[in-house]
Amino acid sequence: MYELTIHLQSKSKMPLYEQIYRYIKREIQEGRIASGEKLPSTRALCRHLEVSRSTVEMAYEQLLSEGYIEARACRGYYAARLDGLYQLTELDPVKSEKKNFDHKKYDYDFTPNGVDLKSFPYNIWRRLSRECLIDDRAELFRLGDPRGEYGLRNAICSYLHQARGVNCTPEQIIVGAGSDYLLMLLAAVMGQGHRVALENPTYRQAYRLFENLAYEVRTVDLDEKGMRVDELEKTGADIAFVMPSHQYPLGVVMPLGRRMELLKWANEEKNRYIIEDDYDSEFRYKGKPIPALQGYDACGKVIYVGTFSKSIAPSIRMSYMVLPEPLLHRYEKRCGFISSTVSKVDQLILQKFIEEGYFERHLNKTRALYKNRHDVLLSCLKEIQADFTVSGENAGVHLLLHFHNGQTEEELIAAAAEKNVKVYGLSGYYVGERGDKKQQRDAVILLGYANMKEENIHRAAALLAEAWT
Amino acid sequence: MYELTIHLQSKSKMPLYEQIYRYIKREIQEGRIASGEKLPSTRALCRHLEVSRSTVEMAYEQLLSEGYIEARACRGYYAARLDGLYQLTELDPVKSEKKNFDHKKYDYDFTPNGVDLKSFPYNIWRRLSRECLIDDRAELFRLGDPRGEYGLRNAICSYLHQARGVNCTPEQIIVGAGSDYLLMLLAAVMGQGHRVALENPTYRQAYRLFENLAYEVRTVDLDEKGMRVDELEKTGADIAFVMPSHQYPLGVVMPLGRRMELLKWANEEKNRYIIEDDYDSEFRYKGKPIPALQGYDACGKVIYVGTFSKSIAPSIRMSYMVLPEPLLHRYEKRCGFISSTVSKVDQLILQKFIEEGYFERHLNKTRALYKNRHDVLLSCLKEIQADFTVSGENAGVHLLLHFHNGQTEEELIAAAAEKNVKVYGLSGYYVGERGDKKQQRDAVILLGYANMKEENIHRAAALLAEAWT
Numbered sequence: 001m002y003e004l005t006i007h008l009q010s011k012s013k014m015p016l017y018e019q020i021y022r023y024i025k026r027e028i029q030e031g032r033i034a035s036g037e038k039l040p041s042t043r044a045l046c047r048h049l050e051v052s053r054s055t056v057e058m059a060y061e062q063l064l065s066e067g068y069i070e071a072r073a074c075r076g077y078y079a080a081r082l083d084g085l086y087q088l089t090e091l092d093p094v095k096s097e098k099k100n101f102d103h104k105k106y107d108y109d110f111t112p113n114g115v116d117l118k119s120f121p122y123n124i125w126r127r128l129s130r131e132c133l134i135d136d137r138a139e140l141f142r143l144g145d146p147r148g149e150y151g152l153r154n155a156i157c158s159y160l161h162q163a164r165g166v167n168c169t170p171e172q173i174i175v176g177a178g179s180d181y182l183l184m185l186l187a188a189v190m191g192q193g194h195r196v197a198l199e200n201p202t203y204r205q206a207y208r209l210f211e212n213l214a215y216e217v218r219t220v221d222l223d224e225k226g227m228r229v230d231e232l233e234k235t236g237a238d239i240a241f242v243m244p245s246h247q248y249p250l251g252v253v254m255p256l257g258r259r260m261e262l263l264k265w266a267n268e269e270k271n272r273y274i275i276e277d278d279y280d281s282e283f284r285y286k287g288k289p290i291p292a293l294q295g296y297d298a299c300g301k302v303i304y305v306g307t308f309s310k311s312i313a314p315s316i317r318m319s320y321m322v323l324p325e326p327l328l329h330r331y332e333k334r335c336g337f338i339s340s341t342v343s344k345v346d347q348l349i350l351q352k353f354i355e356e357g358y359f360e361r362h363l364n365k366t367r368a369l370y371k372n373r374h375d376v377l378l379s380c381l382k383e384i385q386a387d388f389t390v391s392g393e394n395a396g397v398h399l400l401l402h403f404h405n406g407q408t409e410e411e412l413i414a415a416a417a418e419k420n421v422k423v424y425g426l427s428g429y430y431v432g433e434r435g436d437k438k439q440q441r442d443a444v445i446l447l448g449y450a451n452m453k454e455e456n457i458h459r460a461a462a463l464l465a466e467a468w469t
Numbered sequence: 470m471y472e473l474t475i476h477l478q479s480k481s482k483m484p485l486y487e488q489i490y491r492y493i494k495r496e497i498q499e500g501r502i503a504s505g506e507k508l509p510s511t512r513a514l515c516r517h518l519e520v521s522r523s524t525v526e527m528a529y530e531q532l533l534s535e536g537y538i539e540a541r542a543c544r545g546y547y548a549a550r551l552d553g554l555y556q557l558t559e560l561d562p563v564k565s566e567k568k569n570f571d572h573k574k575y576d577y578d579f580t581p582n583g584v585d586l587k588s589f590p591y592n593i594w595r596r597l598s599r600e601c602l603i604d605d606r607a608e609l610f611r612l613g614d615p616r617g618e619y620g621l622r623n624a625i626c627s628y629l630h631q632a633r634g635v636n637c638t639p640e641q642i643i644v645g646a647g648s649d650y651l652l653m654l655l656a657a658v659m660g661q662g663h664r665v666a667l668e669n670p671t672y673r674q675a676y677r678l679f680e681n682l683a684y685e686v687r688t689v690d691l692d693e694k695g696m697r698v699d700e701l702e703k704t705g706a707d708i709a710f711v712m713p714s715h716q717y718p719l720g721v722v723m724p725l726g727r728r729m730e731l732l733k734w735a736n737e738e739k740n741r742y743i744i745e746d747d748y749d750s751e752f753r754y755k756g757k758p759i760p761a762l763q764g765y766d767a768c769g770k771v772i773y774v775g776t777f778s779k780s781i782a783p784s785i786r787m788s789y790m791v792l793p794e795p796l797l798h799r800y801e802k803r804c805g806f807i808s809s810t811v812s813k814v815d816q817l818i819l820q821k822f823i824e825e826g827y828f829e830r831h832l833n834k835t836r837a838l839y840k841n842r843h844d845v846l847l848s849c850l851k852e853i854q855a856d857f858t859v860s861g862e863n864a865g866v867h868l869l870l871h872f873h874n875g876q877t878e879e880e881l882i883a884a885a886a887e888k889n890v891k892v893y894g895l896s897g898y899y900v901g902e903r904g905d906k907k908q909q910r911d912a913v914i915l916l917g918y919a920n921m922k923e924e925n926i927h928r929a930a931a932l933l934a935e936a937w938t
Contacts, residue, residue, distance in 0.1 A: 066833035067840075084753060084836070088631050088829045117607035126602040133595040138586035141782035162557050177646045177786075177810035184653050184807075188681045205806055212657045212803050214683050284553060313610035315813040317646075334681050337674055338653075341646035341810050344784040360557045364535035367553070371536075 004040060006049060016051055020059035028068050028079050029087055039069060039077040107420040108460035112249060112398035114451025119366055120313055124358050125349065132348045140344050148175025148320070148340055149347045155354040156320050164281060165291025166304055168322045174331070177317040177341035179279070179307050180209060185338065186275070186303065186321065187213040189331045190239070196275075197237035199227045201429035203248045206241060206277070215239075219432050222247065226254035229261045240265070240274045244293045245281035249429045249446055251392020251400060259293050266301035273327070275303045280310045282363055284395040285371050300324030308350065310397075311363060318342055318350055370397055373449040373457060380461030386468045388445075397450035400426065402442050409443040412468060419463040423447060473509060475518060485520055489528035497537050497548050498556055508538060508546040576889040577929035581718060581867035583920025588835055589782055593827050594818065601817045609817065615809050617644025617789070618816045624823040625789050633750060634760025635773055637791045643800070646786040646810035648748065648776050649678060654807065655744070655772065655790065656682040658800045659708070665744075666706035668696045670898030672717045675710060675746070684708075688901050691716065695723035698730045709734070709743045713762045714750035718898045718915055720861020720869060728762050735770035742796070744772045749779045751832055753864040754840050769793030777819065779866075780832060787811055787819055839866055842918040842926060849930030855937045857914075867917035869895065878912040881937065888932040892916060 006023045008016055027033045039045075042060055046053040060077060063069045070080045132140070147153065153170040160166035176182040183206065196210050200219035210217050218235040220227050227242050240262065244254035254262075266272040276293045294304040307319040323331055353359050374393070381390060387405040392398070403412065409425035416423045426444035449457060475492045477485055496502045508514075511529060515522040529546060532538045539549045601609070616622065622639040629635035645651040652675065665679050669688035679686050687704040689696050696711050709731065713723035723731075735741040745762045763773040776788040792800055822828050843862070850859060856874040861867070872881065878894035885892045895913035918926060 065837060066830055067837035068833075086632055086829050086832045086836075088628060088823075088826070117610050120607065120610055122602070126599070129598060129602060130595070133591070133598060138589065141586050141589055141784045143778075143783035159557060163555055177650070178808045180807045181646070181650065181810050184657065188653065188678075191681070192683055208806060209657075212660070214661055309612075314612035315610045317808070317810060317812045337677060338649045339647045339783075339786070341650050341786055343786045343812075343815060346812060346815065357557070360555050361535055363555045364537075367555075368534060368536035 004045060004048065008049060008051065017055045017058035017062070020045075020049070020051075020056060021062045024059065024063055025066075025068055028063075028082070033079045035079050035081045037079045038075075039079065041076055104417070105420075106417070106422040108452065108456055108463070109422040110398075110424065110447040110449065110460070111422070111451060112424060112446045112448035114397065114448050115310060115314055116366060116369060116450055117313060119362070119369055121358060121362055125353070128349045128352045128356075128358075129345070131352070132345055140348070142344075144340055144344045144347070146336060146338055146340050148173065148342065149344060149351065152347045152351040152354075153320075155351050159354060159359070160292075160304075160306070160322070164278065164306075165295035166322060167295055167297075168304075172322050172324070172328055173320050174323060175318060175320050175340065175342055175347065177319070178309070179277070179305055179319045180205065181341055182305055182319050182321045183209050183275075184213060185335060187215065188335050188338070189323075189327060190273075191330075191334070194239055195235070195237040196239040196241055197227075197232050197235045198241045198431075199243070199247060199250075200431060201249055201426060202241075202431065203243070203277070203279075204429060204431060207431050210241070222250060222252060224252065225258040226252050227258075227262070229258070229265050232262075232265060238269065238272050240272075241277065242274060242293070243277045243279065245278050245290070246284075246395040248279065248396075249392075249398070249400070249426060251394070251396055251398070253290065253395060254293075256290065256296075259290075259296060262293070263297060263299075263301060267299050272301065273303055273324075274301055275305060278304060278306045280396050281306075282311045283367055283370050283397055285374055286394040294322060297324070300326050303327065311366070312350075312353075312359075316346065316350070318346065370450055373452060373454060374399075376454045376457045377447065377449050377452075377461065380457060384461065384465040384468060386465075398446050398448035401445045401447065403445070404442060407443055407468075409445065412443055412445055415467040416464055419467045421460050421463050421467070423464070473514060473517070477518060477520065486524045486527035486531070489514075489518070489520075489525060490531045493528065493532055494535075494537055497532075498551065502548045504548050504550045506548045507544075508548065510545055573886070574889075575886070575891040577921065577925055577932070578891040579867075579893065579916040579918065579929070580891070580920060581893060581915045581917035583866065583917050584779060584783055585835060585838060585919055586782060588831070588838055590827060590831055594822070597818045597821045597825075597827075598814070600821070601814055609813050611813075613809055613813045613816070615805060615807055616642065617809055617811065618813060618820065621816045621820040621823075622789075624820050628823060628828070629761075629773075629775070629791070633747065633775075634764035635791060636764055636766075637773075641791050641793070641797055642789050643792060644787060644789050644809065644811055644816065646788070647778070648746070648774055648788045649674065650810055651774055651788050651790045652678050652744075653682060654804060656684065657804050657807075658792075658796060659742075660799075660803070663708050664704070664706040665708040665710055666696075666701050666704045667710045667900075668712070668716060668719075669900060670718055670895060671710075671900065672712070672746070672748075673898060673900060676900050679710070691719060691721060693721065694727040695721050696727075696731070698727070698734050701731075701734060707738065707741050709741075710746065711743060711762070712746045712748065714747050714759070715753075715861075715864040717746075717748065717865075718861075718867070718869070718895060720863070720865055720867070722759065722864060723762075725759065725765075728759075728765060731762070732766055732768075732770060736768050741770065742772055742793075743770055744774060747773060747775045749865050750775075751780045752836055752839050752866055754843055755863040763791060766793070769795050772796065780835070781819075781822075781828075785815065785819070787815065839919055842921060842923060843868075845923045845926045846916065846918050846921075846930065849926060853930065853934040853937060855934075866919035867915050870914045870916065872912040872914070876912055876937075878914065881912055881914055884936040885933055888936045890929050890932050890936070892933070 008019050042053055042056045046056040067080055067085055069077045071077055153173040156173055157170045192214055195216040197218045197220050198207055199222050218237050220231045232240055244259055266274050278292055294302040304322040388401040388403045390399055392400045409427055413423055413425055424446040477488055511522055511525045515525045536549055536554055538546045540546055622642040625642055626639045661683055664685040666687045666689050667676055668691050687706050689700045695716055701709055713728055735743050747761055763771040773791040857870040857872045859868055861869045878896055882892055882894055893915040
């Protein structure tokens with residue numbers, strides 16, 4: 001029998017049983033205890049090491065459960081054969097990715113895609129996460145409903161009804177890991193042979209995604225009310241992708257009349273649908289709130305898509321779509337077997353976050369925060385002596401400056417960059433032919449403020465004033 | 470000025486400032502404090518309520534941050550206008566889904582898709598989750614790398630190299646929310662116009678998914694070595710979907726020779742690829758381990774797909790695929806913009822779980838657990854006096870019984886169901902024409918044991934013996 005002399009560190013943070021387990025495991029792994037060799041009995045070893053018997057028993061239990069030793073009835077413990085046992089060595093120390101491009105560093109960045117993460121309620125999220133995990137419930141780790149957990153869908157349903165005027169049941173809601181994923185899933189639901197029309201300019205990511213998902217893609221110009229329905233008609237599209245609450249990037253809020261026209265277009269053919277992307281409807285500063293397009297849809301024509309990326313945090317990866325009845329049946333038939341893409345734990349945390357009122361608080365807090373930044377930016381812009389007008393300022397977290405002084409977007413962006421301020425040109429949001437005609441248009445600059453503290457807005461706006469005048 | 474007389478509950482679990490905040494919020498929401506009305510100063514209110522000034526200040530701070538009150542310089546606090554403020558009421562009490570079908574309840578269920586969740590290391594997962602969230606790091610809630618966090622991909626890369634002989638760099642790994650999602654993403658990477666061949670019988674979910682993703686789908690028969698390459702050739706497919714480590718459901722382990730034939734097939738045409746689904750390769754009980762097919766691929770032909778659903782838990786929704794160089798470029802170009810489907814927090818927890826050695830321990834523990842169940846089931850089956858042979862018993866978490874006594878699958882399943890034992894027929898795994906020819910084949914029953922305690926295996930096997938003899 002092998003003599004086990006283990007130098008136990010009684011002051012170590014590592015429990016004694018863990019030290020014994022690790023020592024014996026290594027002895028077996030490195031062949032100093034050969035396969036088939038008998039180990040000391042727990043009684044002998046605890047006396048030898050001067051520890052309690054239960055300590056040694058716990059160590060043996062762990063070794064047994066992982067297959068390093070085996071128990072033979074009435075004879076004791078023996079080192080097991082190791083074939084098949086996983087023995088993973090430490091990781092290579094290389095832990096950071098080599099990036100072979102370097103970005104210019106800016107002092108201020110008016111990204112239109114920012115989210116303020118300082119106001120994220122970390123403490124509450126952590127507490128809810130702890131509460132969800134506390135119960136050792138195996139249920140939480142079993143595969144859940146493909147559409148998402150019912151409790152979460154119920155909470156989303158209630159929120160959508162109250163805050164957005166969306167009419168639906170929890171059964172119509174499908175939770176997914178991000179809007180990109182949900183559009184992929186939707187493509188699988190709809191199947192082949194569709195033509196989708198998007199506003200131009202638009203959210204380019206959606207355009208590229210549709211292009212890759214076997215749709216024919218068309219673009220439709222906007223006027224001051226949003227997507228032109230006469231132009232939509234001409235494209236021959238059967239699906240229209242719109243952002244009526246706050247068009248990205250133009251910031252147009254589609255008035256009721258245009259919404260009705262759009263619904264009328266959809267009702268004219270059996271297979272026409274409207275995808276309503278309500279990506280940042282949570283933030284609105286002026287004017288009467290207009291319910292979601294979905295709320296006016298009596299014929300099951302609108303697919304409503306929303307996300308918690310903007311209203312909570314981009315990395316939590318939870319979005320949802322509301323399918324109208326006809327598509328719900330198609331979803332169940334064609335895609336009902338596709339597993340949910342969101343972990344149950346995360347769904348439960350979010351459900352509690354909504355149910356216990358934290359989502360309401362967080363929405364009001366970030367809305368107030370963004371409204372202050374919005375007001376500060378607008379007042380700072382008034383002091384810039386350049387020939388531009390402002391649009392898109394009633395909602396969302398960015399606005400647009402339309403220049404009428406002959407300067408090009410490139411010139412304006414470059415002048416800002418000289419002052420280490422990053423601003424964004426509208427041209428990048430156009431797709432197709434329109435995307436190449438920027439010379440013929442006035443220069444338009446986008447300024448996002450979600451991620452800019454008020455004092456930084458003051459400073460950055462002063463730099464822009466220098467750059468542009 | 471409004472007189473605020475709040476009945477504070479000093480013994481409540483709710484902090485005093487929260488009670489004041491809630492009271493005033495409700496007064497404003499319900500119009501008892503009108504918009505524009507002045508609130509008492511913090512000094513007056515703390516004296517009136519006999520609480521500390523900082524308590525009142527915290528309550529006002531909260532009301533201010535959510536937009537219920539506004540501060541006017543040198544004049545104090547005023548109730549704000551409420552338009553635009555979110556006021557979500559409590560949820561409807563209906564919280565459980567109406568299901569209008571009822572399942573037969575079985576005492577024992579030999580599902581081939583089970584996972585033992587009792588051995589899930591809840592305490593460790595909870596601790597790691599707490600550690601990840603403790604730092605209040607905004608970074609954790611920013612949008613991450615579309616391919617997944619580098620640290621996690623590095624950990625997976627190291628595991629795959631050591632445990633599966635997969636040759637890759639972290640740059641080739643894409644983390645996604647489940648294998649279904651990764652196959653959807655892969656379809657977007659590959660684009661249109663492909664024909665994919667699957668083994669028959671197969672994992673039907675993959676078959677249905679490919680069908681819905683605009684692939685032409687073909688099936689190829691297996692012999693005792695796995696997918697027949699001569700038959701594959703005849704289908705004209707350019708993509709082969711195989712499970713060489715442990716074919717589902719037949720349990721065939723593809724020998725080296727057949728693997729080489731398959732790679733040769735792929736090398737014959739520039740655009741041919743092999744999808745290797747290594748869904749449960751972690752569990753192997755007998756015979757020499759064969760590295761993944763990907764490890765033999767010198768020409769960038771194999772797309773390797775793996776998951777933590779089987780090895781950790783189904784609901785954590787983390788899988789990964791390894792793209793060969795040519796497809797990696799296509800991924801970056803066509804799909805590199807699609808956001809990751811896994812939350813950063815979850816990725817970090819898993820990374821720590823692997824890096825700190827818990828994954829290795831858990832693998833060894835579940836493997837030992839499943840091996841015991843596997844051994845018990847095999848020995849119990851020997852006592853059943855029916856004319857069947859066993860196959861697929863060297864790996865995975867299920868095995869197959871081939872009956873030669875003329876009984877049909879339906880009869881065998883029904884007889885087991887009479888004893889309240891649920892068993893599964895192989896027919897359900899066939900697709901297309903072959904799926905309809907079950908009468909011409911011997912009856913084959915699948916028994917999964919991952920989710921069955923040893924004593925239950927004994928009891929259920931005794932019931933099967935009664936049912937089948």
